[in-house]
Amino acid sequence: MTTKIASQEMKSLHFTPRKPAMTPGDKVVGAVSHTALTIWSLIVILPLLWTFMSSFKTSSEIFASPFALPSQWRFDNYIRAWSEAGIGSYFLNSVVVVGSALVIVMVLGAMCAYILARYTFPGSKAIYYLMLAGLTFPIFLAMVPLFFIMRNIGLLNTLPGLILVYVGFALPFTVFFLFSFFKSLPHEITEAAALDGAGEWRTFFQVMLPMAKPGLASVAIFNFLGLWNQFLIPVAINAAGPRVLSQGLAAFAGQMGYAVDFGALFAAVTVTVVPVLIVYVIFQRQLQGSVSQGTSK
Amino acid sequence: MTSVKAKTLRVGDGASAVVVPDTAPPAYKRRRKPLTFDKISFFVVFLGLPLAMYILFVISPFAQAFYYSMTDWSGFSPNMNFTGFQNYQKLFTDDIFMKAMGNNILLVIFLPIITIILSLVLATLVTVGGSSKGQIKGLRNSSFYRVVSFFPYTIPAIAIGIMWGQIYDPSGGLLNGLLTSLGMDQFKSFAWLGDKSTAMIATMFVIVWGFIGFYMVLFVAGIKGIPAELFEAARIDGAGRFRTAVSITIPLIRDNIQTAYIYMGILALDAFVYMAALNSGGGPDNSTLVMSQQLFFTAFTKGQFGLASAMGVVLAVATLIFSGLVFLVNRLTGGDKDVSL
Numbered sequence: 001m002t003t004k005i006a007s008q009e010m011k012s013l014h015f016t017p018r019k020p021a022m023t024p025g026d027k028v029v030g031a032v033s034h035t036a037l038t039i040w041s042l043i044v045i046l047p048l049l050w051t052f053m054s055s056f057k058t059s060s061e062i063f064a065s066p067f068a069l070p071s072q073w074r075f076d077n078y079i080r081a082w083s084e085a086g087i088g089s090y091f092l093n094s095v096v097v098v099g100s101a102l103v104i105v106m107v108l109g110a111m112c113a114y115i116l117a118r119y120t121f122p123g124s125k126a127i128y129y130l131m132l133a134g135l136t137f138p139i140f141l142a143m144v145p146l147f148f149i150m151r152n153i154g155l156l157n158t159l160p161g162l163i164l165v166y167v168g169f170a171l172p173f174t175v176f177f178l179f180s181f182f183k184s185l186p187h188e189i190t191e192a193a194a195l196d197g198a199g200e201w202r203t204f205f206q207v208m209l210p211m212a213k214p215g216l217a218s219v220a221i222f223n224f225l226g227l228w229n230q231f232l233i234p235v236a237i238n239a240a241g242p243r244v245l246s247q248g249l250a251a252f253a254g255q256m257g258y259a260v261d262f263g264a265l266f267a268a269v270t271v272t273v274v275p276v277l278i279v280y281v282i283f284q285r286q287l288q289g290s291v292s293q294g295t296s297k
Numbered sequence: 298m299t300s301v302k303a304k305t306l307r308v309g310d311g312a313s314a315v316v317v318p319d320t321a322p323p324a325y326k327r328r329r330k331p332l333t334f335d336k337i338s339f340f341v342v343f344l345g346l347p348l349a350m351y352i353l354f355v356i357s358p359f360a361q362a363f364y365y366s367m368t369d370w371s372g373f374s375p376n377m378n379f380t381g382f383q384n385y386q387k388l389f390t391d392d393i394f395m396k397a398m399g400n401n402i403l404l405v406i407f408l409p410i411i412t413i414i415l416s417l418v419l420a421t422l423v424t425v426g427g428s429s430k431g432q433i434k435g436l437r438n439s440s441f442y443r444v445v446s447f448f449p450y451t452i453p454a455i456a457i458g459i460m461w462g463q464i465y466d467p468s469g470g471l472l473n474g475l476l477t478s479l480g481m482d483q484f485k486s487f488a489w490l491g492d493k494s495t496a497m498i499a500t501m502f503v504i505v506w507g508f509i510g511f512y513m514v515l516f517v518a519g520i521k522g523i524p525a526e527l528f529e530a531a532r533i534d535g536a537g538r539f540r541t542a543v544s545i546t547i548p549l550i551r552d553n554i555q556t557a558y559i560y561m562g563i564l565a566l567d568a569f570v571y572m573a574a575l576n577s578g579g580g581p582d583n584s585t586l587v588m589s590q591q592l593f594f595t596a597f598t599k600g601q602f603g604l605a606s607a608m609g610v611v612l613a614v615a616t617l618i619f620s621g622l623v624f625l626v627n628r629l630t631g632g633d634k635d636v637s638l
Contacts, residue, residue, distance in 0.1 A: 029538060030436065030437075033422040033423075033436050034436065034437075036418075036419070036422055037419065037422055037423065037436070037442045040419060040442075040446065040509075041441075041442060041445045041446070043506070044445055044446060044448055044449060044506075044510070045445060045448075046471070047460060047461070047464055047471065048448065048460075050464070050471045051460050051463070054463075062469045063468060063469040065474070066469055066470060066471050066473075066474035066475075067474055067478070108346060108347035108350065109347065111342070111343035111344075111346070111347060112343065112344060112347040112348065114343065115340070115343050115344045127344075127348065130351075130352075130356060131351075133356070133359070134351065134355045134356065134359075136616070136617070136620070137359050137613050137616070138563065138566065138567055138589075138609075138612050138613055138616050139567075140567065140569070140589050140592055140609050140612050140613075141358075141359055141362045141606075141609035141610065141612060141613045142355065142358035142359050142362060142609075143358075143592075143593075143596065143609070144358075144362060144365060144596050144602050144605050144606050144609065145357070145358035145359075145361035145362050145365060145606070146354065146358040147596075147597075149353070149354070149357070149358060164350065164354060165354050167350060167354075168350050168351055168353070168354030168355045169354070169355060171347060171350070171351050171355070172351070172355070175347075199333075199335040199336075199339075200335050200336055200339035201335065201338075201339055204339075204343075225450075225451060228453065229452075229453040229454055229455075231453070231454060231455050231569075231570045231573075232569055232570070235593075236593070236597065239597070245453070246453050246454075246455045246456075249453075249455055249456060249459065250455050250459075250573065250574065253459045253462070253574070254577070262463070262469070265459070265463070266463070269456050269459055269460055272452075272453055272456045273452050273453075273456055276451045276452065276453070277448065277451060277452070279451075280447070280448070280451040281444070284444055284447070
């Protein structure tokens with residue numbers, strides 16, 4: 001991180017060799033801005049640090065003083081959370097469900113967006129609006145009927161059922177985002193591919209899909225975050241099935257009122273938060289760039 | 298997994314068979330080509346498969362919900378009676394549901410406006426806090442602030458809720474620890490979430506905490522998209538920083554603000570995860586109970602699926618009304634007139 005900032009500063013120095021003089025007003029504004037932003041950063045970071053620190057403490061240590069460092073860095077909280085509370089298996093379930101749903105929705109979404117963006121046929125507008133409807137209505141409206149649909153096709157409380165529903169609900173966003181992306185790709189390339197004898201399938205998989213890579217990456221990151229954080233769908237249609245992480249975490253916290261093991265709860269939260277944070281820090285450039293794309297189109 | 302795939306494939310074929318025949322020839326003007334197997338299979342798979350899944354798992358439940366909302370269905374028996382608008386009548390005379398709706402309205406009024414104002418302020422500080430001479434420059438180290446601010450958005454909402462539940466804990470929590478160490482002993486064991494007067498505000502703070510960073514990044518991207526010449530011109534004309542922010546930045550990122558307002562409002566009408574994590578029972582005196590919690594309870598605990606569907610319809614209508622209002626207000630106050638960049 002620091003090296004990145006440093007290199008940015010170097011670049012700006014390189015392009016503007018004459019550093020503009022700071023007026024006293026600038027200094028005041030700069031100082032005020034830095035203070036405000038630092039306070040805000042502390043408000044973000046402190047709760048996370050506190051959670052991390054508490055995950056190494058025993059319950060009695062947590063209640064004795066919220067600030068004191070743990071007397072020793074013990075990992076039994078993590079072991080208890082991972083195996084006894086089942087966070088380990090929930091984590092694995094989440095990886096399987098989110099991973100499969102992500103792959104399926106990216107493929108299906110890209111295909112659907114490609115057809116809608118590239119071909120006009122009777123009903124294409126209607127399909128487009130159908131997608132819009134799926135984005136507009138709250139998921140809550142669908143929960144009761146969805147529960148019975150899943151029961152009738154025998155996929156209630158199963159991971160494959162959860163995967164299919166995830167795909168369905170992530171589809172409209174994926175299609176919308178990629179729709180504008182495929183629209184912006186030049187038509188000449190499809191024609192060139194057709195002249196060279198490529199069929200529709202080949203054109204899509206070997207020409208268009210590779211060109212859409214940046215768009216696909218952005219959507220995939222957003223879908224990953226959205227699905228990994230999904231809570232309502234699993235608690236509604238997977239209440240008695242193998243739990244995913246968000247669901248398992250809530251259940252674990254729910255028992256807390258009776259059997260107090262706060263250290264393990266903090267460890268469980270840390271296990272949930274840290275992988276996503278790492279993914280984010282690695283991909284943050286990509287993600288911040290796509291925030292604006294995703295919402296302005 | 299394979300059996301599932303086979304199933305959707307079959308469904309896909311069925312649904313798209315209706316779509317395919319009238320696809321290519323009539324409306325497709327650019328190149329008229331005979332229907333080949335390549336083309337037909339392409340359309341069937343590419344359009345039929347996603348569409349079939351989408352209709353089965355998303356559109357049909359939405360549609361069914363409207364029908365169920367007019368029945369007295371209890372779910373597990375096949376019998377249901379059509380009762381017209383009786384469920385809706387029941388809802389609007391139900392004190393608890395009306396209380397929940399009132400809480401949702403509170404959230405819809407305050408959450409978007411607080412989040413957007415704070416994130417706009419932060420975004421402005423990051424982008425135009427630098428030197429006022431020469432090129433427009435952002436603040437030093439601004440990417441650090443942006444990365445940190447975005448952290449909460451990446452954390453699962455349920456984890457945010459549980460974490461803050463512990464921070465607000467009366468005896469071992471971070472907040473009371475901080476306050477007492479600053480000498481405010483009246484907060485020694487104050488239950489932020491257990492007191493009627495603070496539960497809602499404490500809950501709102503958590504949601505705002507989770508979203509400021511996301512909208513800040515969105516606004517920063519919007520501000521960076523404004524041509525630098527506009528800022529220079531304003532500066533030459535003698536506009537100060539505050540004036541520039543109010544008269545240049547905000548009108549030009551108006552569309553981003555509208556989008557943010559709608560997203561945040563939709564979230565405020567749902568708010569299920571946060572409420573479930575912080576006060577699963579609805580809070581002291583139902584002070585943080587929201588419609589979505591009541592819906593979930595009515596459906597999956599009490600088994601009154603007809604009534605719960607009616608609640609879902611009320612939620613959906615509220616969402617549509619809210620989005621419509623935001624569009625209308627933006628239009629009436631002169632949105633999308635002078636902002637075509």
